[in-house]
Amino acid sequence: MSGVPAELRMAASLGGEMGSRILSYDWPAHPLGDPAEWSPAVRTTVATALACRFPTVLWLGDELRLIYNDGYIPMLGDKHPAALGSAGADVWWDIWDIICPLLDGVVTTGNATWADDLKLMLVNDGRRRERYFTFTYSPIIGAAGAIEGVFCAVAETTERVLSERRLRTLGTLAAALMDAQSVDTALDTVIDVCAHHPADLPFAAVYANDEADSRVRLHGATPGADAGLPQLLASFTDRGSVEADGLRLVPELPVLLPSLATGLGDDCPEQALVVTLSETADAVTERSSAAALVLGLSRYSPLDDQYRGFCRLLADQVSATLANATAYQGERRRAESLAQLDQAKTTFLANVSHEFRTPLTLMLGPLDDVLTSLSGDDELAGRLRIVQRNGRRLLRLVNALLDFSRIEAGQSQPKLAVVDLGALTAGIASSFAEVCTIAGIELVLDCRAAWAEADAAMWETIVLNLVSNAFKYTLTGSITVTAAPGRDGGATMTVSDTGTGIVADHLPRLFDRFYRPADTGGRTAEGSGIGLALVRSLVEMHQGTIDVDSTPGQGTTVRVSLPAVDAGHSTNGADSIPRSAKGNDYADEALGWLGTGSNTERAFSSRQLVLVADDNADMRRHVAAVLGSRWDVAEAGNGRQALELARRYRPDLLITDVMMPELDGFGLIAAIRADPLLASLPVIMLSARAGQEAVGGGLAAGADHYLVKPFTSADLISHVAARLEAAARDRSRPPREEAEDRERALASLTGDMGAAKSVNQALDALLRTPDCSLRATAAAVGPLDETGSHLRITYAGDLTGDITDRYHLVDINSRVMLAETARTDQRMVIPDTAAVGARFVAEAADKAQAVRACIIEPLHADDGTVLGAMGLGWPRPREISPADTDMTRRVAAILARAVARISVAEREHQIAMSLQERLLGLGVTSPAAAVSAAYQPAGEVMRVGGDWYTATPLGPARMGISVGDVVGHGLPAATVMSQLRSALGAAALATNDPAAVIGLLDRYARTLDDAAFATVAYVIIDTAAGTVSYACAGHPYPLVVGPEGTVTWLQDGRRPPLAVRSFAPELDAPTGAAALPPGSLLLLYTDGLIERRSEPLEDGFARLTAAAAECAMLPAGQACRTLISQMAPAQGYADDVAIIAVRPAGTTATSHVDAMPASLSELGPARDRMRDWLAHLGTGRATTHDVLLGTGEALCNGIEHGSELDPRRSVSVEAFAAGGEISVTVTDSGRWQKDSAASGASGANQRGRGLKLIHGLAKHSQTARTILGTQVTMTYHLDRSAR
């Protein structure tokens, strides 16, 4: 070692492993010789290399022997350390062919070389590896200028180069996959891209799920590999080991797949990676084996993290693409299949329609021929016309479907011509004029000339559909069709109606085909749902627009706009428009919706009654005609009507359609089953909906039988007969069972009647017990009055107000059935009132609407004397059996006991009341105001109390009103009350100052026993001035309710109670005053109304303030009744209550109050005053007349029957306009005393007419009778149309 030069020794000590090796190398035995003898240049270079950390190698000597530093060791791999000092050709035999020329060049020329990322396939550990290097060869120049060796600095760039290459591959793949929209394309693209990058992917194969057998099969592979790969992925996955991340490494490929090497040759990979592809992110587990990528791994690159990462990224990219492609494909498949479905539907419609058309045409042609040969009123012709009409309807429907499907299929093109749409539209729409007239609907045509390009036949379809639709949903009001030039040229047509309107939810789908909103409440539930869809398609073919505005309950407007005509199109005269018979067809169909079918006027025989409910008039008539030979038939056009008829006529069987407007078949059955009187009615349901499900639905809804359309007449008859027989069997149950039911019903009726507090309640109880009333729909009871000369008859059930008023008080000798029975004590049995004896023809005719059969029973007291009579009525003639009369006899006995009990109670009440009434007395009233009073005795006890009121006329516009209360009850109190009342009346006439009147009364009271602490309020109203003046002696404040409901308490004019000596007169306040404008209400009352035990009086006043405010728009009588019921404590009044309510005569915008003496000569002036008021309200002519007539008739009644033409009495009118209604109350102050029916006499006829006019012209009417008078209230629609 001593021979090593110093610079080398120094460098070797810094040179790490190679430094040591060079120092310890046996150089003397080596061709290069002892380092000490190396040229200085070589020595320096070696020292430099050893001390350098950059990989460096020196090629020295003729054989280019290697000396290298530590940095170069990794490049040599297993060639180190043998390479040190070895000849270059021996060390780098594997790449000598490449580097030898480079080295030679440097040695011979001295020119340095530069190699950048040079690929060198180095062999290491017996394997060739693809590696990249950047290096330079430069000469080592000796002192003599000779080249003594080659210096090489080298860097390995394999990692960077491969990384860049792999990234490029991924980028190429991503770009290529961008356009892949199907799974197959994506997979093919993957293969294609891989085939162009064999360095990293010597081969690539895709395996995909085979839907046929759910196995994953080879889908495709890069060229050269496809033949050698197994068909099933399982061949790979059975081998190899699973690596992390779902990668699976398959080794020893050449062994596994010998044929692969045949295709791929020397570069055939030794191993491959299997990467599973997840098609969709959220279905990884499910689809994990659905597809896989098999990637051959380069045999020249180790499977390091980078290579593995590359494979992973590649697989991820493919997975994402497959997921997209799958989703896209799914979407497209769905879209395509929807389109196909739509197409299929359209084709089907077209085919079906076409197939229907031929036979229909062949049926209708001969039918027309037959009809022309028959005379018009032939019965057969009538039936055939039904066939014809419905055949045409079917044809029209089929044509619409065909049109529609043609448009959908794009086979229909409009034959456009420039036409005057105004004239065209008016002509088409006018075909509905007749049917609108019949239906009572106004058809308004407002069509101006408007030129547009249109196909006239299509336009006809558009207009007819829209008008027909409007007609279907418009039950009252008008249909308006307008046409006018559009704003920007073109034309606009609108069809507006005042019909049921469309709920906003339904609007967007209105023009969809087959869309039919439920529950539309039109004339018919019929319809295909094709009309509006067809309209929209047609409008779109004209490049037009259609839109709709609708407000439920108010109507709908459909607007169709067509674009402007292109310039240059010639106008085509409107006279060349082809006209078809289409309009008639549509109008004919609409005609079929009319005739709602309630045939209440039809004379029923005593046969069983079948009620038919169907919205199709033809179907209804057909069923009626079929059944008419054996049964009576009533017809209803919808469920609601059917329910009304069922309640009125109690049919024996119901046949109902399913689809009907207003109330459908299911709703109808539900309502019938819920009504105890109808619950057992057998029901047959008719429907076009076939199938077990529909039948089941019908039966589940409560139908007894379900008949599918079409059915034969014989079918229908046999089913109806079977149902009626079954029902009859049900009714004729074993006699014992039936008897038990009857006894149970009678027992229950006895209980109900025992609880009845009034005759009305007793009758209601009877009608509620069908087993006892024999399902009667009307009942009447007429007890004899005290003298036995009249019957006062009360009614329940289906009788109109004019009849019950007219037959309310009847003479025992009159030609009235109840009177006859009461007089003769003989039962009357009338199976059919049309066949009643001459004596009762008039009564039978009057009541025929409600009563066609009846039984009248006498009512007996316990001692056998006749109390009166009762009657039961049925709306149809019926057979009456001995069992029926046995029942009515027993019912009469129960009712008689109830009536006797109620009469006794009522009589007691009446005696007490009439005594009080005589004492209270409003008998004489004034034309200055409408006055009503009410008296409520405390609790149940009937006794005379100490409350009073008076009303004293003081001139045409003035009236004195008083209310007073004497301490105590019974006769002493009544005596004092009577004395005070008389004194007050006298004082009132003596002075007009209320304080002075009370002062006089006080002085008088001091002379009486028992008058101390009596209280009194006295008010003078002056209707001319619109004021009140008043004084109160210890009495609760009177109050005035203003027209708007404001309550004013009259708190002035106070003084102590009467006859209280300890108080000094100087404490008395002077008379108080307040305004009483027209429309206000003055209320006086006694303290019983507001006082409650253990409650401050303020609470009572607060309650009264609230209750009185509610009376602002009530007539005086009703205000009294309302206050008494509203103010009543839960346990009833503890003290007597008297209320007097006064409305001053006068008129405001919303009220009209008038009072007059009971004289017929007052009628005209009263009418003129009311006419003025109605004129200010703006009431239409017809309504004005109806209101005046009803009021006039009621006044006439009040004057003649209530006040008995006694001009000291008065009658009053109180009318209010609010909430779109006018309500008129006519009050008289008496009790009708004369026979109100007065059989046959002309006066009674007139009176009957009067009652008809009172009740018939009003929307509502009711009669309230109290001991203080009779009030008739009529309500009218406030119709402002100036008709």
Next chain:
Amino acid sequence: MNFQLRPVGPPAGSGGTVPAFEILGDVDAANSTDLSNALRELASPALIIDLSLVDYFDSAGFAMIDRLLDEAPVAVVISPDSVVRAAAELVNLPFHDSLTDARTSMEPA
């Protein structure tokens, strides 16, 4: 307001012979007897009464017309837009829509 009775001439050239009167104003229980007396004198041998323009017509009026119908050949006219039409229908008074209809019924060609 009281009633007025006004003759209505037959259409020119119609050769109508039955006298026709229209009633204007109000007819009620207070004046129906006066009207009845007036009409009774006119209704011989026959009469057409036009109620179309009447402002008010009550049950006393209808009763009076009813009696008149029993006594003499009388036809009543109430046009469709008359205010008394609804009331007349309610009390079942027979009437014609127009004077022409009434004449046709009374003077068959």
